Amino acid sequence: MGSPLGDFLRAKRDSTQPETLGLPERGRRRSPGLRRSDLATRAGISVEYLTRIEQGRDRNPSPAVMNALADALSLGPAERNHLRYLAKITGGACPTHTRPAPPPRHVRPQILQTLRLLEPGIAVVTNRLGDLLAHTAGFEVITSGSGLLDSEAPNLTRYVFTDPRARKLFPDWDQVADEQAFDLWLGPAVENSEWLSAELAPVAGPEFTRRLNRHEVPERGVLRLDHPSGRELRFLREPLELADDNQQLVVFLPAERKTAEAVDELRRLRGPLRAIS
Template structure:
């Protein structure tokens, strides 16, 4: 059985065409991508050692080996950081009996005050598991009618993979699903990640599990939304990390004048609280 580290290395190796590295074409092969021999040679390690890492039989490669593999696989900075993170959580020191526990949901009062200062903008406080912990009225206007905030404890991952409306609301559903699933690997603890995957996997199906094991580092672009009211929104995302709580403050900014006007209309049409 492999490990997240081994799975990621194997996936990247399979995605590389040998000729892109100047290696000769060796005819038809049973599996795509770069051979273990080629990767091991480029990284300066033995094929046997690379095989043990990919198959999860060696859980403690040194930082120098991780860096050598990153260089041989031509990883960019986000991919290199992800490789280092997977090496950390795969190590024997982290190989403990994991008991699923729900993540904390408290948001610091100063963060809530900051969120209020952003009104009537579109912003949320979330965590790596996709829980929407707090939001502005502007965000509520954008989400109204989509089902995203209907749950008592809304979660982006649960909405993406279990609510059919999500595939219409998110114009680039596949890209957003890749982003959210990848962020699960940055969860504040393995216990928290296990809590969500244990809950979500049975109901989300292969669309979720295949992404979780793919380790594809997403290329985050403009967020495109199809609002049920007929508006087409394009939003830039600015993220402020809150490392002490493993939370994020995400601000959504209109990418064009049409989106600005559409958001203003959605705010104007939102029912007044208590009416």
């Protein structure tokens, strides 16, 4: 049985070409990417030890070993953070760990008050599982008619992978899908991520599971929306971590004047809305 940490290391090794690390080409290989022996040598550990980590038989490698592997694979800052996180949750993954369960959906009154102060701006409180816990009226405006907020407990990850309307709302659907799948590894708790993953896998299929197991850190650029009204919207996202709550407050800023004007038009068409949902 593998582990999230082992899966990530194996995926990075398979996707790393030796020449990018200054290693000579040694002829035909049975599998793509970097040989296990080459990675072990660069990290200063034995092949046997690396094999145990990749196969999930050693779940508690030291920080020094993690740093050595990150250096050996030339990981960037975001990938290093992901590696450390996977080492943390893998070390705590044992047969007696807490059963999968959904995270709480409670939002503190102070956070709701902060949302009110952001009106008429566009903002949402979410977690790494994609639960949309509270939002401003502006967020409702830019997603109106898309079906995203139709359920009693809206969840962006579930919407992206199971609702066909998501591919119309997000012209860069692949980018958004990569982000949502990756963020499950950063969920409020391991058992929360397992709960949603188990729920989604049967209905979302390989589009979901392939991304979840790829461990590729996504680049979060401009978010494009094709609003059902026919307007094209482009937003910059400013996430503010609410560490004590395992939540995020994400503010959407129009990336251009055209988008700001389109949002104003949508507000006028929608009329009065509740300030906080």
